[in-house]
Amino acid sequence: MAQNKLEACERNEPLHNTWGFSQLLEHLDVGIMVLDLEEKAIDYCNPAFSDVLQEGRLCTDFKRLHDFFIGALENQICFAEGACVSNQLTYKGRLLGYSVYQVASRYCCIFVRDITEKVRLESIAQAVNTMENIGFIFSGIRHEIGNPLNSLKMTLSVLKSNLATASPEMLGEYLERGLADIGRVEYLLKSLKTFSMYDNVELKDISLSEFMERFITLVERDFLSRGIRIVTDIPRHISQVRIDERALHQALLNVFGNAADALANQEEPTISVSAEARGGLVWLSVSDNGCGISPENMKYLFQPFNTSKVNGTGLGMVISRKLLAMMNSDISVSSRADCGTQVTIRLPFAAKSRRRN
Numbered sequence: 001m002a003q004n005k006l007e008a009c010e011r012n013e014p015l016h017n018t019w020g021f022s023q024l025l026e027h028l029d030v031g032i033m034v035l036d037l038e039e040k041a042i043d044y045c046n047p048a049f050s051d052v053l054q055e056g057r058l059c060t061d062f063k064r065l066h067d068f069f070i071g072a073l074e075n076q077i078c079f080a081e082g083a084c085v086s087n088q089l090t091y092k093g094r095l096l097g098y099s100v101y102q103v104a105s106r107y108c109c110i111f112v113r114d115i116t117e118k119v120r121l122e123s124i125a126q127a128v129n130t131m132e133n134i135g136f137i138f139s140g141i142r143h144e145i146g147n148p149l150n151s152l153k154m155t156l157s158v159l160k161s162n163l164a165t166a167s168p169e170m171l172g173e174y175l176e177r178g179l180a181d182i183g184r185v186e187y188l189l190k191s192l193k194t195f196s197m198y199d200n201v202e203l204k205d206i207s208l209s210e211f212m213e214r215f216i217t218l219v220e221r222d223f224l225s226r227g228i229r230i231v232t233d234i235p236r237h238i239s240q241v242r243i244d245e246r247a248l249h250q251a252l253l254n255v256f257g258n259a260a261d262a263l264a265n266q267e268e269p270t271i272s273v274s275a276e277a278r279g280g281l282v283w284l285s286v287s288d289n290g291c292g293i294s295p296e297n298m299k300y301l302f303q304p305f306n307t308s309k310v311n312g313t314g315l316g317m318v319i320s321r322k323l324l325a326m327m328n329s330d331i332s333v334s335s336r337a338d339c340g341t342q343v344t345i346r347l348p349f350a351a352k353s354r355r356r357n
Helices: 002-010 047-053 062-077 116-161 168-195 208-224 245-262 316-325 351-356
Strands: 031-036 041-045 084-091 094-102 107-114 204-207 229-233 240-243 270-278 281-288 330-336 340-348
Touching (some): 031 047, 031 062, 041 062, 047 107, 062 094, 208 229, 208 240, 208 245, 240 245, 245 270, 245 281, 245 316
Parallel strands (some): 229 270
Antiparallel strands (some): 031 041, 031 107, 094 107, 204 240
C-alpha cells in the first residue's frame, strides 16, 4: 500500500483515501474530526474526539457537529482554503478549546481539547505572580501617597491661616495645588486595580511617555533602596500606543522584577528603558547590566514553572507574554551570561499615531 502511494506521488496522480493516516492519529490526546461539507458527512474521527466530547451520539451527527463547532464561526472562516479560526466553548460544565481548519475546498478539520484544567492552572499561576509583584507597587504607593497628602495638608493649612486676607489669585493658586495633589492620589489608588484578575483587556489610546513616567515613579523608590538606578529615554514624538494599562503595568513589573534579581551584587546596577518606532510598532526596550541568562536557561524562558531562582516560580515571563498577546503585542529576550539582558516589547501604535509614524 505504501509503495503504491509512493509511486502515485511520483506520477503526480491524486491520492485517494486522503485520511488513511488514522492509525497514526488514533493515539493522539487531541480530538480530530474531518467533516465533508459537500456530502454533509463525517469523513474521519479519532478516538480522542469522542473522549473529549463524552457523548457518542454527538460524534455521529454531522448537523449537530457543524452547528456546534462551525456554525458560529462561519463568518470568520469565510471557507477559504487554508483558513483557521480558534475558539472556546463550554460543554457539560467543561471548557473546550478548538480550532477549525479549511484544509481543502470541501473539507473542514476540527481539533479539540479539554482545557478546563489548563485554564484553572493559568488562573492560579496569574494569582501567584500577582502576589509576587504586589510588594513593588505597594512600596511605591506608600511613599507616593505620602507626598501629595503632606503637600495637600500644608496647602489647606496656609489657606486656613490666610482665609480672611488671601487675595483671589492666592486662593486660586492654592486650590490648583490642592486639586493637583488630589489627582495624584487618585491615580495611585487606580493603580491598585492592576492587581485585579481579568480575562479581557480594555484597549485604549495611551501616551507611552506619560504611562512610563507614572510607572517609573511607582517602582523607582523600591529599586533605589536596592542601589539600582533607572534611566529612561522615551521620545515624546512616539505619542500614543493602543494598550491596556493594567496589562502592560503587570507585564513590566515582571520584567523589572527579573532585572532587579539579575542585578544583585553587580557593580553600578542600572536598568535602561528606551523606545523607538520601527516597522509600524513601538519597540519598548528594558535593558540591564546584570548577570545575564545562560543559553540553556534561555531555552526554557517562557516555559511555566521552570526557573533558576531559588524562590522563583517560573511564571513571570509566561504571564507577561500572555498579557501582551491579549493586546496584540509581543515580547522577546536577548541575553548573554555575565553581559546583561535586553527585553523588547513591541506595542501597536494608536490609530492617529500610526498615520504620523
